[in-house]
Amino acid sequence: MTRARFAPSPTGMLHIGALRTALYNFLFVRHTGGKLILRIEDTDRTRFVEGAEKDFIQMCRWAGIEFDEGPDIGGDVGPYRQSERTEIYRKHAEMLIERETAYYAFDTSEELDAMRERQQKAGIVPKYDRSSMRNQFTLGDEETRRLLDGGVEHTIRLFVPLTGETRTHDLVRSESLFANRLIDDQILLKSDGFPTYHLANIVDDHLMGITHVIRGEEWLPSLPKHIIMYQAFGWEPPEFAHLPLILNKERKKFSKRDGDVSVEDFVVKGYLPEALVNFIALLGWNPTADREIYSFHEMIESFRLEKVNKAGAIFDNDKLDWMNGMYLRQLSVERLVEDLQPLLEKAGFENVDPGHASAVVELVKERINFVHEVPKFAEYMFGPVKSFDEEYHTKQWKEGTSDQMWELNSRLEGIDEGNWNSKEIEGVIRGYAQELEISAGKLIHPLRLSLTGKRVGAGMFETMEVLGKEKTIGRIQDYLEKH
């Protein structure tokens, strides 16, 4: 049984990159028939953001990612918030002390800064200097005991051997070799009693029975440290898979500085969950490469960590928008209308008849990528034409156009209310054009202008049908009288 975890830190709203990490974890466990755990890594009290945890859960649910265990659902290996597990970490840090694979240190932040500065000046790699700083080794056991008993602030650091190498294995990158002398004696337990990420992460992954750690590439450099910690505990490490980073156009890590990067931002901008999920899934992984649209089910079926790419992927908004359009067209009119209703009200169109909204959506869905484009794209369907494209008028309104339109309008008026449909309308218009021996376009363009004010839109006959006889006739007449 595989067990994976999504372990975000509540330092802000859910990031789009984090959503992809969650997604890959989800696809992996569903593919392998395992369990997905949500764990909140809130060990940094200074960066804690209220509401972040709720956002994670809501956004994942919006995207269709479900957890099997977590702070809101519970489970056998909780609690699932690290801030509620401090006692566990303290105990485990002490276990390491007993195993002599960790040690007490009493240095202040200032002393450490000074150490680093010294090292930098001397051109040495900045790294905790066990032999010159104030710790268990330099102070001796007796002094250490005395300080501890006296309640002096201290940390617990990992004892990393100065010699030898640590070999790491990664499911997407295979093997790497790291020289131990370059690995820092990482602080495991901070002086405030909270663990660092490194300690909490290893302890929890072990205690929670995690078999596969799937996380971002930014963790790759600390992987050897984590392997050493598993050795320090005498535990078997899980499998690791480090995901390629999502990059901005400058090929840098996609971050808050790039604008809207939280999942919520994408929700607000009107992206459909299906489209966003499909899109980010393909950022670093590709099931077949013969097409772009995959259902959640298909993704689960074909997901393999071994098939995940190694290189970072640039986030291409153009393709996302295109994909949103693809999904929008696949969606049922009912669903689209549901999404549209609040947007119509926001645009000032109150009490729009659902039947009318459906008809409009049916007409324009091929031409838009976002539901929120509808109120603007087809504003003439929900209220009077606000403005007329003058350039369009100049281009399409010729000598005699007005006379032809007057005549056409009276012929349209002749259509029975019950026969007011695109087919009938088309017959009248084409018939008249034929009589005049002109192309139908010569009538259709002026019609489009007077009825919608715009030069782009859905098919004219269908538009007139949906608009209704009364409005159609009225608008044509209005336009003729004013121009």
Added chain:
RNA sequence: GCUCCCAUCGACUAGUGGUUAGGUCACCACUCUUUCAAGGUGGUAGCACGGGUUCGAAUCCCGUUGGGAGUACCA
């Protein structure tokens, strides 16, 4: 600086020793057509570079270059 990771069209990618290097977005053209889309057809465009290994390298090895990440009592 140091450590590690990475390298196929502008972007996302397929490709794991023998392919005219394939698909998708974007772009261009044509088509359809009442406009705009969508659809259809076609096109521009890529294996970073240099050495090897091999009968044969996008594919394997080494180096160079370039890019990225990490280098905290942050995650």
